[in-house]
Amino acid sequence: MHQDRSADMASEIAPPDTAEDTQSVGIVQTRFARLFEPPSVLTLESGGGLGPITVAYETYGELTKEKDNAIFICHALTGDAHVAGKHAADSRKSGWWDGLVGPGKALDTTRYFVICANVLGGCQGTTGPSCLNPETGQPYGLKFPFITVGDIVEVHAALVRHLGIEKLLAIIGGSLGGMQVLDWVARYPDMIHAAICLASSGRLSAQGIAFNAVGRRAITTDPQFQNGDYYGSDPSKYGDVGPRVGLALARMVAHITYLSEASIERKFGRDLQHSDHLAYDLQRETEFKIESYLHYQGKRFIERFDANSYIVLTRAMDYFDLAQRYGSLREALGRTDARFLITSYHTDWLFPSSQSRELVSAMLETHRHVTYLELESVFGHDSFLLEIKQLEELVTPLLRETYRRSREV
Amino acid sequence: MRPYSILDPNASLTDRLIIDQIGRNSRVIDLGCGDGRLLCRLRDELRCSVQGVELDHREVIEAIAKGMPVIQTDLDHGLKEIPERSFDFAVLSQTLQQVRHPQELLGEMLRIAKRAVILVPNYGHWRIRLQIMLHGRAPRTSSLPYDWYNTPNLHFLSMIDFRELCERMQFKIVHEIPIIRGRAAQAAWAANLRADNALYVLEHI
Numbered sequence: 262m263h264q265d266r267s268a269d270m271a272s273e274i275a276p277p278d279t280a281e282d283t284q285s286v287g288i289v290q291t292r293f294a295r296l297f298e299p300p301s302v303l304t305l306e307s308g309g310g311l312g313p314i315t316v317a318y319e320t321y322g323e324l325t326k327e328k329d330n331a332i333f334i335c336h337a338l339t340g341d342a343h344v345a346g347k348h349a350a351d352s353r354k355s356g357w358w359d360g361l362v363g364p365g366k367a368l369d370t371t372r373y374f375v376i377c378a379n380v381l382g383g384c385q386g387t388t389g390p391s392c393l394n395p396e397t398g399q400p401y402g403l404k405f406p407f408i409t410v411g412d413i414v415e416v417h418a419a420l421v422r423h424l425g426i427e428k429l430l431a432i433i434g435g436s437l438g439g440m441q442v443l444d445w446v447a448r449y450p451d452m453i454h455a456a457i458c459l460a461s462s463g464r465l466s467a468q469g470i471a472f473n474a475v476g477r478r479a480i481t482t483d484p485q486f487q488n489g490d491y492y493g494s495d496p497s498k499y500g501d502v503g504p505r506v507g508l509a510l511a512r513m514v515a516h517i518t519y520l521s522e523a524s525i526e527r528k529f530g531r532d533l534q535h536s537d538h539l540a541y542d543l544q545r546e547t548e549f550k551i552e553s554y555l556h557y558q559g560k561r562f563i564e565r566f567d568a569n570s571y572i573v574l575t576r577a578m579d580y581f582d583l584a585q586r587y588g589s590l591r592e593a594l595g596r597t598d599a600r601f602l603i604t605s606y607h608t609d610w611l612f613p614s615s616q617s618r619e620l621v622s623a624m625l626e627t628h629r630h631v632t633y634l635e636l637e638s639v640f641g642h643d644s645f646l647l648e649i650k651q652l653e654e655l656v657t658p659l660l661r662e663t664y665r666r667s668r669e670v
Numbered sequence: 671m672r673p674y675s676i677l678d679p680n681a682s683l684t685d686r687l688i689i690d691q692i693g694r695n696s697r698v699i700d701l702g703c704g705d706g707r708l709l710c711r712l713r714d715e716l717r718c719s720v721q722g723v724e725l726d727h728r729e730v731i732e733a734i735a736k737g738m739p740v741i742q743t744d745l746d747h748g749l750k751e752i753p754e755r756s757f758d759f760a761v762l763s764q765t766l767q768q769v770r771h772p773q774e775l776l777g778e779m780l781r782i783a784k785r786a787v788i789l790v791p792n793y794g795h796w797r798i799r800l801q802i803m804l805h806g807r808a809p810r811t812s813s814l815p816y817d818w819y820n821t822p823n824l825h826f827l828s829m830i831d832f833r834e835l836c837e838r839m840q841f842k843i844v845h846e847i848p849i850i851r852g853r854a855a856q857a858a859w860a861a862n863l864r865a866d867n868a869l870y871v872l873e874h875i
Contacts (some may be wrong), residue, residue, distance in 0.1 A: 621751050622752070625756050626756050628719055630739045631741070632734060632739045633741045654731055658731060662735060662737040
């Protein structure tokens with residue numbers, strides 16, 4: 262499996278703002294659970310069933326005897342289960358939220374049992390389009406069923422139960438991860454003490470769908486796409502085959518939406534990559550630094566991500582509409598006793614603050630416990646991955662107080 | 671003699687005065703809740719369902735640590751995300767004189783809550799009148815030793831002024847409690863001259 266870490270989730274436009282305590286969870290391993298064995302297959306929202314399903318997950322810290330200290334992390338579109346620590350002593354990079362998860366950090370692994378699992382439809386160990394379809398012996402490709410955020414959550418809820426946990430101390434996620442947090446709460450209102458939803462929304466905006474559409478189009482029009490049947494003899498090596506140009510292009514476009522005008526300006530400005538002078542050469546592809554940066558991001562992405570997964574997961578994101586699914590935001594969010602922390606970032610134009618405020622309104626209307634902050638950051642949508650200290654300041658007291666109170670009851 | 675003083679919004683006395691206006695099991699929002707101390711008492715003593723609003727980042731974090739839900743926002747930017755009538759009480763303690771648009775904020779309070787509980791300083795107090803008359807200078811008080819150019823208090827109002835605004839906005843004054851030297855003095859004579867602060871409970875007519 263291609264392991265390329267943290268900054269792939271974020272823009273790398275800023276060095277991760279790690280807390281001063283650089284303690285790590287150390288060497289960790291991805292584990293696998295086989296769930297939904299036939300005949301108890303997962304009933305999908307799109308109709309039909311899917312099973313068995315393999316779920317790749319990692320855990321950090323110890324589960325208490327009472328099983329009351331579990332925190333589930335929902336990763337974003339291209340994330341994976343490897344949140345913290347390293348897979349080997351000589352791994353170049355740590356997990357994608359290593360600054361947040363570890364001994365003494367916000368998700369303190371000396372107190373809490375932290376779980377993260379790859380999403381259904383993904384390509385980092387959990388069942389997805391690059392896996393073999395047991396019925397045909399061939400990779401699913403685009404014959405993989407249409408899945409929704411709700412289906413992703415159902416699989417993760419099954420994993421949590423499989424680990425013997427009935428109630429989560431907290432659930433946390435940003436972007437598509439935040440959508441999962443919201444769906445968890447709507448689906449299992451009594452299963453969560455605290456819900457933390459970062460840079461997210463109750464529905465993907467038309468603008469978000471538009472960018473996803475461009476990305477998918479880039480993939481499907483690549484001649485190498487072959488209707489999704491591009492895998493070689495080893496489908497887990499999707500990085501070597503398939504619509505590499507299209508997928509890289511999709512990533513480049515998406516990547517721009519994760520940044521802000523100010524962050525690009527600050528990091529690259531109009532700086533040139535190779536020279537101090539404009540070349541006046543139409544053949545030159547990467548004259549400006551920002552061009553070179555986007556090309557690099559695209560190239561790295563295709564080494565670790567499967568194009569079919571990109572299609573499946575962006576579609577799941579497009580379809581996410583909490584109000585439509587549950588009748589209204591009030592009905593979706595009004596039945597939980599979970600304490601909510603919602604944050605948005607003032608430079609995030611992909612998931613603007615107005616969308617978080619809609620969630621807050623629905624929760625106030627239904628008298629839920631909600632804390633909301635619009636945070637200052639230059640990094641746009643990626644802020645939730647980069648502004649670790651800022652997040653830690655909020656999450657640490659929230660978790661402590663929630664844990665203290667949950668033990669009193 | 672005690673100098674004129676604006677009641678400290680952080681004092682437990684101030685909390686007591688406000689808590690006395692709020693019924694058990696009510697739903698309460700505190701605008702400018704600071705570290706959530708008042709909300710904590712309302713939750714624990716009166717079993718209220720509470721919500722805070724605060725701008726200062728440090729205070730918001732303190733409130734989170736107390737387990738209080740807080741929305742970080744600037745009262746000057748309105749309360750748009752708070753739905754109509756989603757609270758029984760909206761509390762505003764020693765803040766009305768500091769916001770840019772007091773009239774709009776009062777309107778918002780009675781949009782989001784059935785009743786508004788408001789504590790304001792009374793600049794009609796005789797000491798302030800005397801200060802202006804004798805020294806010919808903007809009033810300075812011991813608890814808020816600001817000069818005119820750096821005070822957070824943007825508006826100077828007396829009890830008479832406040833009543834007049836309520837009338838104009840068609841708000842019913844359910845209670846008016848003059849506070850004289852830190853004590854509630856209901857039905858005090860010459861309140862506008864003697865009270866250093868006043869507590870109001872308002873609702874729509």
